[in-house]
Every structure is written in structure tokens, then in C-alpha cells.
Amino acid sequence: MSQRQANEPRSGSRERLLIVCPGRGTYNAAEWGTLNRLAGGSEWLARFDAMRREAGMPTLTELDGETPFRQSLHGRGEHAAPLIYACAWADLLAIDRERYEVVAVTGNSMGWYIALAAAGALGPDEALRLIGSMGLRMQKTLAGGQVIYPWVDEEWRPDWTLRRELLGLIARIHGRDGAELHLSIDLGGMLVFGSNEVGLARLSEALPPRERFPLRLHQHAAFHTPLQEGVKREARRELASLPLRSPEVPMIDGRGHVWTPWSTDPQALWDYTLGEQLVAPYDFTAAIRVGVREFAPDRIVIPGPGATLGGATAQALIQLGWQGWSDKSAFQRGQAEEPKLLCMGLAEQREWLLARRESLAV
Known part of the structure; x- marks a missing residue:
């Protein structure tokens, strides 16, 4: 925990959450239909669909419901990335900020873009533009x-x-x-x-x-490597006006660096997001280590879709000895007693989090 946070009182009855946003590969056949179930009919999804329609793309509502799942279609970057973001956004909106305090946000790979929206450094529509643009550009290039x-x-x-x-x-x-x-x-x-x-x-x-x-x-593609230099150049040109701003809560990037509401330079954030982040290794393990040690969360929450990031996150936490976890068995025993790592893509864990919210309100 940082010295600043060590001197701060913990917030009343609110539990402290570290949010870990998912990246590519988390929306598969089993997740098809998730978005319509969680957000069908919502104003923000209608807005996302209108943006997709205007760009000549199938809407997220159609992809998640009317169009049968095909990996060759749904796995393409221009579709997979926005679907993952929208599912994660639905989960993020379900977290009651009056009952839970989000102390920091991070993510894995593409999850960094979702983290920008989750922390308020980008508006939800702006984040969709970023995620859709990068997904399409990566798909067209497929370098490596x-x-x-x-x-x-x-x-x-x-x-x-x-x-x-x-x-x-x-x-x-x-x-x-x-x-x-x-x-x-x-x-x-x-x-x-x-x-x-x-x-x-x-x-x-x-x-x-x-x-x-x-x-x-x-x-x-070979994300986070020098093979993406061409994508980086094109993205910086196309997204030069991307309106990044200081986040409302701290963000932890793929180096373990913390971007705080009180010290972030939006230009530097833009430069990292559309620069080093694209062509240098992404250290998700370091991001989890910093999140746990600097922000002392009570729980770690991974928005959906799916739960594939849960294992990697648990492995990073075992390396830290968090909650006394020394191996997979210790992690599973601890989770059975009281879950500290929650994947909202798992129905029972999502329901546990929402029920916990309701019990805190009593």
C-alpha cells in the first residue's frame, strides 16, 4: 500500500474493489447471447448499435442474438473487441458505487482500452470508437x-x-x-x-x-511487439483527436505504472495508449502486483464475458501469496469459504456480488 493510502481511512461500509478488465479471447460460443441478456433494450447499447450501423458494421445486438455464433465471424477483431467491451460495460454498470469503492482499474491487453472507459478517462462511446478502430486495424493487418x-x-x-x-x-x-x-x-x-x-x-x-x-x-496478431509498428503509425494518425482525459480513479497500465486522477497528463496517456502499449510487452502480472500492493483491495472483480482471465489472475496472486494462497488448492479452498476473486462472467459469482451489494444495504 502506498504511503498516501496508508494514511487514508477506509471508507465506511464500502468494500474496496480492484477491477481487472478482460481482453481478446473471452467472447466465445458459450458467451453468445450474454450481451442481450444483460443489456438488451438499454439506451447505451442502442447508441453503440447506431454507431456500428453508421460505420457499415453489423450491430452488437445482431451479432449477439440474430447471427448464429461462428468463430470465423465473431472472432474477428472488429467484432470480437466491441462485443467484449460491451459485455464488460454491462457488468461494470451493475456494480453499485454507493456500496463498492473502485480503488483502481487495470486490464489485460485489449482490457487496457476497457479500463480507460471504466476509470472515466474515455467516455463509453469514445471507448467504443477506440476499441472498434483498433480491432479492425489489427484484423486487417494480422501481423504475426x-x-x-x-x-x-x-x-x-x-x-x-x-x-x-x-x-x-x-x-x-x-x-x-x-x-x-x-x-x-x-x-x-x-x-x-x-x-x-x-x-x-x-x-x-x-x-x-x-x-x-x-x-x-x-x-x-503479434500484439505488444515491434511487429505492430505499422498499426501504431496508422492508429496515431487516425486517432489523433481521441479525447483522453485524467481518470476518475487510478489506472494501472501494462508496465505497472499508475495513472492517477491528480497527476495524469492526458497527452502522455494518449502517447502510451497509442505508442509503447502497442509495441512493447504487456506485463499483466506487474499490473496485478501493483494493484494489490498499492491499493489493498478487499476483492478483485473481473467483468465478463467469460472467465478465462480468472486463472491467470489467480496465478499472479499465488505468486504474491495474496490471501495466503500458495497454490491452486489453497486458492480453491479460500474461494469456497468466501470468494475474493470474482469473475462476473460466471453467473454464480456475478449473482454473489450483486447479493453482497444488497446485503450491505441492509
Whole structure:
């Protein structure tokens, strides 16, 4: 906890929440229909749909309800990213700020854009514009791809030797015979590699098979690597007028840097969001570490859709020993007693959070 926060009184009956926004890969066949169920008929979804219609795109309402789920369609960046954002936005709006205090917001990869909206650094419509534009640009380019591989054991305990060996593959493969290989995301107990096709092939040969890993991520470019320099240049030109402002609550970016309401330079925030964030590794683990240590949340909440980010977040928390968690079994026991990590994409955990809100009101 920072010195400033250590000197602040905790807020009455309000529980302190760290919000962790999801990124790509969280809206799949199982999540189809979620948006209409949570937000169908809402004014803001009608507004999002109108923006999509004006841009010549299928509306989110149509994609989530009338159009049967197809990975080849729904997984495309220009559709997947806005669907994920809208589902997360519906969950964020359900959190009662009179009962819960959001002390900080972060996210994984594309989740950084959602975090901008969640923290008030962008309005909801502006965030849709950013997310839709970046999703479309990434899809058109599809420069390289991503492969994910775990470095923790089956009980989510860190294997630091394996981690060093995996990172060593980058030095061994990158730059040889046309291969470009980079660390893309430090994701809890997993490493996400970004590479061109030559590098991905070499990496897949070098990684020992382990259950479903190495796993190539469908329709994912080499996000957060130098392969996105072209996307960065085009995005900075197209989104030069993006009206970023100081956030209303602190945000933690992909370096572990905190952007506060009282010290943020909007131009610097724009420069990071459409600059370093696109071409340098995204350290999600560092963001969780800073969120826990600096803001001392009572609970961590991951908006939907889905719950795939829950495992990576739990793995990062186990590395910190948060709540006394030392491995997967300890995490599961603690969650059974009282959930401290809540994925709103899981119906029972979303309902628990809302019921908790109601009980606090009594």
C-alpha cells in the first residue's frame, strides 16, 4: 500500500474493489447471447448499435442474438473487441458505487482500452470508437500471431527455472533465418509469445508438448511487439483527436505504472495508449502486483464475458501469496469459504456480488 493510502481511512461500509478488465479471447460460443441478456433494450447499447450501423458494421445486438455464433465471424477483431467491451460495460454498470469503492482499474491487453472507459478517462462511446478502430486495424493487418505456454505446474506453483528457459528461447530463435520472436504478454503463470510465422514455427518445435500447449491463439496478431509498428503509425494518425482525459480513479497500465486522477497528463496517456502499449510487452502480472500492493483491495472483480482471465489472475496472486494462497488448492479452498476473486462472467459469482451489494444495504 502506498504511503498516501496508508494514511487514508477506509471508507465506511464500502468494500474496496480492484477491477481487472478482460481482453481478446473471452467472447466465445458459450458467451453468445450474454450481451442481450444483460443489456438488451438499454439506451447505451442502442447508441453503440447506431454507431456500428453508421460505420457499415453489423450491430452488437445482431451479432449477439440474430447471427448464429461462428468463430470465423465473431472472432474477428472488429467484432470480437466491441462485443467484449460491451459485455464488460454491462457488468461494470451493475456494480453499485454507493456500496463498492473502485480503488483502481487495470486490464489485460485489449482490457487496457476497457479500463480507460471504466476509470472515466474515455467516455463509453469514445471507448467504443477506440476499441472498434483498433480491432479492425489489427484484423486487417494480422501481423504475426501469438502462442501461449504455461510456466507453472499443475498446482499453479511457479517454476522459475522453466520460466528462464522459456524466455531464453527468444534469444535463441529471434533474428535467425528470418524469425522474429518476442515476449508479448506476461500473463500470470503463462507467457504469451508474439512472432512472425517463421518464429512461431520454430517456437512450436522447441516447446515440449504439455496437454493443449503450446496453444496458437485464433485470429490474434503479434500484439505488444515491434511487429505492430505499422498499426501504431496508422492508429496515431487516425486517432489523433481521441479525447483522453485524467481518470476518475487510478489506472494501472501494462508496465505497472499508475495513472492517477491528480497527476495524469492526458497527452502522455494518449502517447502510451497509442505508442509503447502497442509495441512493447504487456506485463499483466506487474499490473496485478501493483494493484494489490498499492491499493489493498478487499476483492478483485473481473467483468465478463467469460472467465478465462480468472486463472491467470489467480496465478499472479499465488505468486504474491495474496490471501495466503500458495497454490491452486489453497486458492480453491479460500474461494469456497468466501470468494475474493470474482469473475462476473460466471453467473454464480456475478449473482454473489450483486447479493453482497444488497446485503450491505441492509
